[in-house]
Amino acid sequence: MDFKSSDAVPGPRAEDHLPHTAKAAVKIVIVGGFGVGKTTMVGSVSEIKPLTTEETMTQAGVGIDDDRRNDDKTATTVAMDFGRISITDELVLYLFGTPGQERxxxxxxxxxxxxxxxxxxxxxxxxxxxxxxxxxxxxxxxPFVVAVNTFPNAPRYPLDELRIALDLAPEIPIVECDARRRASSRDTLMILMRFLHDIVMSRQLT
Structure with missing residues (x-):
């Protein structure tokens, strides 16, 4: 499910520049194990051409970075992915996708x-x-939210059961997400932002 970026475009594009109305920028990380769709999520939702640090998977990675679930996966992130999305005219999120391999x-x-x-x-x-x-x-x-990536061949379970299996605290949001789709990825980020807002508000009341 890796996001395949288009060919490099020389020079900055107009949409790469921050909107003049932007007043706040927030750093968000997209994390998870190997092959869970982090590069895909950053690529699907970013309003700029995403920066990726993917390398081709080789036989040297068998048994180390082996992803037996996905025969179509030919590249893997070795440093980070980077993208950007404007949530409102004033709020911009900088997205950093982490490498999934334990090494x-x-x-x-x-x-x-x-x-x-x-x-x-x-x-x-x-x-x-x-x-x-x-x-x-x-x-x-x-703080984090959990997004269950809906791979086509993956088993589906009720979110309440997954919450128990992951031993999540009741206040931590858990949602389904199709990382290939911009709307779904954006909705997940909005849930995270609401969760962060709730944390700030609760601290102000204590």
């Missing part, structure tokens, strides 16, 4: 720095990978 997780600390929140992408066929991902966010104090 590159040392890069996460730098990507988490300054992040206001995160989307944890989940594949129902490999839920166990998500525990380490969420644990790292909790250690850094980064």
């Amino acid at each position: 590159f997780w040392f890069l996460w600390n730098g990507l988490f720095e300054g992040a206001l929140g995160a989307v944890v992408l989940v594949d129902t066929r490999r839920l166990q990978v998500s525990f380490e991902v969420m644990g790292r966010l909790e250690e850094r104090g980064v």
Whole structure:
């Protein structure tokens, strides 16, 4: 489910420039295990040509970066993905997709720095990978929502059951998301922003 970017366009495009009305920019990270669709989500929702650091998968990665679920996956992120989306005329989100392979997780600390929140992408066929991902966010104090990526061949479960399986706290949102679709990815980001707003409001009341 990797997002395939188009050929490079020389020079900046008009849509690459921040709107003059923008007053606030927020850093958001898209995290998850190997092959859960992080590059796809950033690419589907970004209003600028996304920056990707994908490398072709080779036989050297078999047994290390092996994604047996997806024979179509030929490239993998080795540093980060970057995109941008304007939520309103005044609010812009900078999106940073993390590498999913465990051997590159040392890069996460730098990507988490300054992040206001995160989307944890989940594949129902490999839920166990998500525990380490969420644990790292909790250690850094980064609030997050969980988005269950609806792969075509993945089993579907009620969200209440997945909440229990992932041992999620009641206040953490969990939603279904099709990372290939801009509207679905944008809705997930909006849920994260509402969650972050609720956190700020609750702290002001205490």
